[in-house]
Amino acid sequence: METVTVVVAPAPVAVTQQPPQHKLAELKPSSFAGVPKSSPATKAKPAKTKKLAGGCGGYVLEDVPHLTDYLPELKSYPNPLQDHPAYSVVKQYFVNPDDTVAKKIVVHKSGARGTHFRRAGPRQRVYFQPDEVTAAIVTCGGLCPGLNTVIRELVCGLHDMYGVATVYGIEGGYKGFYARNTVELTPRSVNDIHKRGGTVLGTSRGGQDTAKIVDSIQDRGVNQVYIIGGDGTQKGAASIHEEVQRRGLKCAVVGVPKTIDNDIAVIDKSFGFDTAVEEAQRAINAAHVEAESAENGVGVVKLMGRNSGFIAMYATLASRDVDCCLIPESPFYLDGRGGLLEFVEKRLRDNGHMVIVVAEGAGQDLIAKSMNFADTHDASGNKVLLDVGLWLSHKIKEHFKKKPSFPITLKYIDPTYMIRAVPSNASDNVYCTLLAHSALHGAMAGYTGFTVAPVNGRHAYIPFYRITEKQNKVVITDRMWARVLCSTNQPCFLTHQDVEGAGLDEEEPQMPLVEGENALVRNPSMCNGNGHLCSGAA
Numbered sequence: 001m002e003t004v005t006v007v008v009a010p011a012p013v014a015v016t017q018q019p020p021q022h023k024l025a026e027l028k029p030s031s032f033a034g035v036p037k038s039s040p041a042t043k044a045k046p047a048k049t050k051k052l053a054g055g056c057g058g059y060v061l062e063d064v065p066h067l068t069d070y071l072p073e074l075k076s077y078p079n080p081l082q083d084h085p086a087y088s089v090v091k092q093y094f095v096n097p098d099d100t101v102a103k104k105i106v107v108h109k110s111g112a113r114g115t116h117f118r119r120a121g122p123r124q125r126v127y128f129q130p131d132e133v134t135a136a137i138v139t140c141g142g143l144c145p146g147l148n149t150v151i152r153e154l155v156c157g158l159h160d161m162y163g164v165a166t167v168y169g170i171e172g173g174y175k176g177f178y179a180r181n182t183v184e185l186t187p188r189s190v191n192d193i194h195k196r197g198g199t200v201l202g203t204s205r206g207g208q209d210t211a212k213i214v215d216s217i218q219d220r221g222v223n224q225v226y227i228i229g230g231d232g233t234q235k236g237a238a239s240i241h242e243e244v245q246r247r248g249l250k251c252a253v254v255g256v257p258k259t260i261d262n263d264i265a266v267i268d269k270s271f272g273f274d275t276a277v278e279e280a281q282r283a284i285n286a287a288h289v290e291a292e293s294a295e296n297g298v299g300v301v302k303l304m305g306r307n308s309g310f311i312a313m314y315a316t317l318a319s320r321d322v323d324c325c326l327i328p329e330s331p332f333y334l335d336g337r338g339g340l341l342e343f344v345e346k347r348l349r350d351n352g353h354m355v356i357v358v359a360e361g362a363g364q365d366l367i368a369k370s371m372n373f374a375d376t377h378d379a380s381g382n383k384v385l386l387d388v389g390l391w392l393s394h395k396i397k398e399h400f401k402k403k404p405s406f407p408i409t410l411k412y413i414d415p416t417y418m419i420r421a422v423p424s425n426a427s428d429n430v431y432c433t434l435l436a437h438s439a440l441h442g443a444m445a446g447y448t449g450f451t452v453a454p455v456n457g458r459h460a461y462i463p464f465y466r467i468t469e470k471q472n473k474v475v476i477t478d479r480m481w482a483r484v485l486c487s488t489n490q491p492c493f494l495t496h497q498d499v500e501g502a503g504l505d506e507e508e509p510q511m512p513l514v515e516g517e518n519a520l521v522r523n524p525s526m527c528n529g530n531g532h533l534c535s536g537a538a
C-alpha cells in the first residue's frame with residue numbers, strides 16, 4: 001500500500017475536543033509542529049486533551065502528544081542514525097514531519113478526507129542523547145505469540161540504532177513496577193528470546209496502580225517506557241502518561257498493541273494473530289480427521305476470542321474443513337427450525353461428519369440462561385467466560401441421545417492455551433520488528449502518549465484514546481463474514497433485528513440498495529417461523 005503523504009493545508013490548529021464531522025471545515029489553521037505549547041511541570045495541560053488539526057477537504061489530523069507540549073524548553077539533537085553505516089545510505093530515511101496516514105482508505109469521490117494519524121518513523125531531530133536514555137519495557141495481560149520478539153527488537157533497536165545502553169525489563173506486568181526488581185536487558189541477554197513463546201518478562205492481570213508506577217518510573221530515572229499489552233493495558237498506559245505529564249516528567253510513554261484476539265480498534269491487525277490462525281489449523285485438522293473417521297463424527301474446536309471472533313473466522317476461512325463457525329458477534333440458537341441442532345443433523349445426514357469451530361465468547365448468554373451462573377471477573381475486570389465448547393458438546397450429545405437410531409461420535413478439542421503459547425511465525429516476527437522500531441523512533445523523537453501500529457499498511461502513531469474507546473469486532477453485515485457463511489454454508493441464525501442492530505463497517509461507504517437486492521433481508525417468506533433468516537440451512 002502506498003504512503004499517504006498529505007501536505008497539510010497551510011496550518012492546522014489544535015482543538016480540545018473532536019468536533020462533529022460536518023464542522024471540521026470551520027477549524028482555523030495554525031502550525032502543528034508544536035501544538036499546544038503548555039507551561040511546564042505542574043501547570044501542564046491534562047493529557048486527555050485531544051490534539052486535533054483540521055485542514056482542507058474535511059482533513060483532520062488526530063495527533064499525539066509531544067514532550068515539548070509541556071516541556072517547551074527541551075533541547076533537540078541531530079538523529080544519530082544519519083551517521084549509521086546501515087542507514088545513512090538509505091534515501092529519504094527520515095520521514096517528512098508532515099506525513100500522515102489516512103484512517104479511511106476507501107473514499108467516495110465527494111467524501112471528506114477524514115481522520116489521519118501521524119506517520120511513524122525516524123525523525124531528523126531527536127529529544128534524547130543516547131547516554132541520557134533509561135528505557136523500561138513491560139508486558140501485561142494475556143500471552144500472545146511475538147511478545148519476546150517485540151522485547152528483543154526494542155532492546156536491540158535502541159542499542160544498535162541509537163546507542164542506548166540502559167534498558168530495564170519490568171517483571172510480571174504493571175505490578176512489577178512497584179513490587180519487583182528490574183532486570184537489565186542487553187542485546188546479548190535477549191539474543192535468542194524470539195524463538196520462545198510467552199514473555200521473558202512475565203505478565204499479569206490487575207495491579208495497575210498509576211501513582212505507584214509513576215513513582216517507580218521517577219525513582220529509577222526512566223525516561224522512555226514501552227508498554228506492550230492489549231486494550232486493558234493501553235488504558236493503563238494512558239493513565240500513566242497523564243500522570244507523567246501532570247508531574248512534568250521528561251518521559252515518553254509508548255504503547256505497543258498486543259492481543260491474540262485482534263480486538264484492538266483502528267489498527268490493521270495485532271501481532272500474534274497470524275500465528276494463532278496458523279496454529280489453529282492443527283487443531284481443526286485433528287478435529288476433521290477424528291470426525292471423518294467415525295460414524296457421524298462431530299469435531300468441536302474452541303478457539304480464543306473473548307468478544308471478537310477473528311481467530312475463529314480466519315481459521316475457518318483458511319481451513320475449508322469447517323462446517324460451522326460460531327463467534328460472539330453473531331448470535332445463534334440451538335433448537336427449532338433453522339437452529340444449530342437441526343443443522344448438525346442435516347450436515348451429518350448429508351456428509352457423515354462435520355467440524356464446528358466456536359470462539360470462546362460465543363453463545364455466553366445461552367449458556368448463562370441454561371446454567372444460571374453468577375458473573376465472575378478476572379483481576380483486570382474482564383468477565384470470566386463459561387466453556388462454550390464443553391457446553392455445546394454436551395448439548396449436541398444430549399440431542400442425539402434422544403435419537404437412538406442416529407448415533408454420533410463427538411470429539412471436543414480445546415487448543416486455546418497451546419495456540420497462545422507458541423513462538424511467533426516468520427511474518428509475525430517481521431511485523432514485531434517493525435512495530436518495535438516504529439515505537440522507539442517515536443520515543444526518541446519526543447512523541448509520547450501513543451500506540452504504534454499499522455493503519456492501512458503504514459505505521460502510525462495513534463493517540464491512546466482512539467485505541468481504547470471501542471473494541472474491534474467482526475462486522476457480521478460485511479463481506480468477510482458473508483465469505484465465511486458462504487464457505488461453510490451454515491445458517492446465519494439471524495433475525496431481522498440482529499441485522500438491523502449489527503454495527504456497520506464505518507470504513508465502507510454505504511451504498512443504497514438497488515430495488516430487489518438483498519431479498520433475504522427484505523422478503524419475509526425467506527424467514528422461518530421464529531422470524532429467523534434461513535439462508536444456509538436450506
Ligand SMILES: Nc1ncnc2c1ncn2[C@@H]1O[C@H](COP(=O)(O)OP(=O)(O)O)[C@@H](O)[C@H]1O
Binds near residue numbers: 173206207230233
Ligand atoms: N481501564 C483500565 N485502566 C487502567 N488499567 C487497566 C484497565 N483495564 C485493565 N488495566 C490493566 O491493564 C493490564 C492488562 O489488562 P488485561 O485486560 O488483563 O489485558 P489486555 O491488556 O491484554 O487487554 C492489567 O494490569 C490491568 O490491571
Ligand SMILES: O=P(O)(O)OC[C@H]1O[C@](O)(COP(=O)(O)O)[C@@H](O)[C@@H]1O
Binds near residue numbers: 259261304
Ligand atoms: O486465562 P487468561 O490468562 O485470563 O486468558 C484468557 C483470555 O486471554 C485472551 O487470550 C487474550 O486476552 P487479552 O488480550 O485481553 O489479554 C483471551 O482470548 C482469553 O479470553
Ligand SMILES: [Mg+2]
Binds near residue numbers: 141230232259
Ligand atoms: Mg483485553
